[in-house]
Amino acid sequence: MLASTIGQQLVNGLTLGGMYALIALGYTLVYGIMLMINFAHSEMFMSGAYVGLFTLQLLTNQTIITNAAKVLPFMSGMQSARVFFTGSGFGLFICFVIVFGVAMVAVGFMGVLIERFAYRPLRHAPRLAPLISAIGVSIFLQNAVLLWIDSKAIPFPKVMPVHDIKLGGGVSISTLQILILVTTLVLLACLDTFVARTKIGKAMRATSQDREAAGLMGIDINSVIALAFFIGPALGAVAGVFAGMYYGSVSFSMGFLPGIKSFTAAVIGGIGNLRGAILGGFALGIIESLAAGFLSSGYKDVVAFAILILVLIFRPGGLLGESVVEKV
Amino acid sequence: MLKVNDIHTFYGQIEALKGISLEVQEGEIVTLIGANGAGKSTTLKTISGALAPKHGSIEFEGGIISGMPIHKVTQKGVIQVPEGRRIFARMTVTENLEMGAFLRSDKDGIKDDMDRVFEMFPRLRERAGQKGGTLSGGEQQMLAMARGIMARPKLLMLDEPSMGLAPVIVELIFETIVELNKSGSTILLVEQNAAMALAIADRGYVLETGTIKLTGPGKDLLQNEEVRKAYLGET
Ligand SMILES: Nc1ncnc2c1ncn2[C@@H]1O[C@H](COP(=O)(O)OP(=O)(O)OP(=O)(O)O)[C@@H](O)[C@H]1O
Numbered sequence: 001m002l003a004s005t006i007g008q009q010l011v012n013g014l015t016l017g018g019m020y021a022l023i024a025l026g027y028t029l030v031y032g033i034m035l036m037i038n039f040a041h042s043e044m045f046m047s048g049a050y051v052g053l054f055t056l057q058l059l060t061n062q063t064i065i066t067n068a069a070k071v072l073p074f075m076s077g078m079q080s081a082r083v084f085f086t087g088s089g090f091g092l093f094i095c096f097v098i099v100f101g102v103a104m105v106a107v108g109f110m111g112v113l114i115e116r117f118a119y120r121p122l123r124h125a126p127r128l129a130p131l132i133s134a135i136g137v138s139i140f141l142q143n144a145v146l147l148w149i150d151s152k153a154i155p156f157p158k159v160m161p162v163h164d165i166k167l168g169g170g171v172s173i174s175t176l177q178i179l180i181l182v183t184t185l186v187l188l189a190c191l192d193t194f195v196a197r198t199k200i201g202k203a204m205r206a207t208s209q210d211r212e213a214a215g216l217m218g219i220d221i222n223s224v225i226a227l228a229f230f231i232g233p234a235l236g237a238v239a240g241v242f243a244g245m246y247y248g249s250v251s252f253s254m255g256f257l258p259g260i261k262s263f264t265a266a267v268i269g270g271i272g273n274l275r276g277a278i279l280g281g282f283a284l285g286i287i288e289s290l291a292a293g294f295l296s297s298g299y300k301d302v303v304a305f306a307i308l309i310l311v312l313i314f315r316p317g318g319l320l321g322e323s324v325v326e327k328v
Numbered sequence: 329m330l331k332v333n334d335i336h337t338f339y340g341q342i343e344a345l346k347g348i349s350l351e352v353q354e355g356e357i358v359t360l361i362g363a364n365g366a367g368k369s370t371t372l373k374t375i376s377g378a379l380a381p382k383h384g385s386i387e388f389e390g391g392i393i394s395g396m397p398i399h400k401v402t403q404k405g406v407i408q409v410p411e412g413r414r415i416f417a418r419m420t421v422t423e424n425l426e427m428g429a430f431l432r433s434d435k436d437g438i439k440d441d442m443d444r445v446f447e448m449f450p451r452l453r454e455r456a457g458q459k460g461g462t463l464s465g466g467e468q469q470m471l472a473m474a475r476g477i478m479a480r481p482k483l484l485m486l487d488e489p490s491m492g493l494a495p496v497i498v499e500l501i502f503e504t505i506v507e508l509n510k511s512g513s514t515i516l517l518v519e520q521n522a523a524m525a526l527a528i529a530d531r532g533y534v535l536e537t538g539t540i541k542l543t544g545p546g547k548d549l550l551q552n553e554e555v556r557k558a559y560l561g562e563t
Pocket residue numbers: 339342344362363364365366367368369370371411520
């Protein structure tokens with residue numbers, strides 16, 4: 001009984017942790033380069049879920065968002081091949097690729113635009129200014145969705161056959177959980193490789209370590225910043241679509257809690273540190289799930305933030321916080 | 329090659345450069361000396377585009393570069409090795425060198441230059457996989473110079489490359505500068521170590537509180553009484 005609860009909560013925690021990790025990366029990427037907390041990032045997660053819904057509606061001709069045509073006029077009268085929805089197999093795979101691809105690209109560009117118009121003009125302003133601007137963007141986006149799309153939660157359609165696979169010992173994992181975990185791990189591995197090995201990835205690291213020196217290398221700082229503001233939101237959008245599928249509904253306020261949790265995960269891992277964000281995400285997801293399993297689900301948020309406080313007291317730099325002392 | 333015309337650079341309300349004009353011809357070593365706070369670093373930063381002059385202009389190879397963003401100036405071949413090394417502390421020595429070659433895409437050439445800087449500074453080869461932040465001060469300075477060389481600069485601007493280093497290393501740094509110059513790089517050198525800088529320089533400029541006080545061939549400045557008193561510690 002005990003072992004099976006632990007096992008099951010580990011599986012659930014890994015799934016949740018994967019989503020936290022995807023979102024946390026966005027906070028940490030931007031912080032690493034701009035030393036700024038992008039409070040609008042939770043809305044990138046939320047926007048990803050909505051873009052996912054819009055795309056699904058287009059692909060499947062289902063009416064998911066009732067006034068979609070009002071928001072995006074081109075959607076009225078658009079018909080698409082139902083071939084994408086054969087229930088499973090290749091059609092479903094293509095459908096996923098398109099839904100996630102569109103969500104990533106659309107929300108990625110949203111991130112770039114937000115940086116360009118809401119943060120860049122404030123780059124030389126006191127540090128509080130972009131922070132407040134970010135909160136403004138967050139409120140704006142939530143209310144735009146509330147006003148133009150729906151104030152109520154929208155059910156996320158079942159897009160794939162979900163069934164449980166027994167792992168033994170009373171523990172099971174659902175096909176959706178497998179999808180979430182595998183996709184997350186692939187994306188994390190891609191990002192890690194990109195930053196560690198490619199020239200642009202290295203330029204991002206250089207910029208986060210010393211912006212002016214990076215400029216002296218010929219690195220265009222604005223491009224690097226724009227790239228960080230594309231990648232972070234794109235990953236957040238993936239988590240948003242997954243959250244919609246996993247919890248079965250999408251609403252304008254869905255970003256808030258996962259947003260602060262993922263920010264917590266980024267801080268636990270050591271903000272600015274990419275692997276730290278991943279570690280923090282998974283750690284938080286697992287601890288939270290265990291707390292939900294053993295105490296009660298009401299305690300999971302309490303436990304999450306208690307851990308944040310403990311980490312801040314005992315390891316203020318986070319678990320993987322910078323240990324290299326910089327010499328002058 | 330480089331022509332700085334009467335630049336005025338401000339930090340907020342403070343006028344750090346009050347009309348600086350100087351010139352560097354292709355193939356020269358030109359040095360900029362002056363006391364702390366005279367505006368030497370500010371001059372280099374204004375040339376490299378890290379700061380924008382309020383008045384005046386800067387020409388490089390006949391084109392105006394003042395007002396350009398820093399990475400565009402770098403693209404022109406004007407490379408600044410900044411004061412205090414500013415190496416990427418959490419990247420390896422090799423990665424730092426790769427960043428120096430960021431604008432280049434000639435893989436073979438980059439590899440050749442990497443070998444070349446490793447020959448100049450064998451210490452760096454030994455520490456190729458080590459994080460920049462863990463190097464000693466002298467090694468960091470070698471890395472900063474090597475990183476500048478990796479860009480194949482037309483004009484290499486060095487800001488106090490000998491600061492805080494042991495005499496042997498200072499010697500090595502100056503030898504490297506002369507060698508680089510012989511192999512075709514034009515050099516603009518900012519130094520506290522006026523005696524050594526003037527000894528290797530074709531020409532020198534003496535800066536004082538944001539203006540140029542004296543200029544002339546390096547050897548002449550070395551003999552100049554004012555310079556000897558103020559910067560070479562003679563009485
Ligand atoms: N970021 C800054 N903000 C305000 N004032 C500055 C700034 N940087 C430099 N200054 C001022 O501009 C003047 C010139 O500084 P600069 O760094 O160019 O001097 P320097 O000749 O390089 O001196 P050193 O030999 O100490 O490096 C100084 O009076 C300095 O206080």
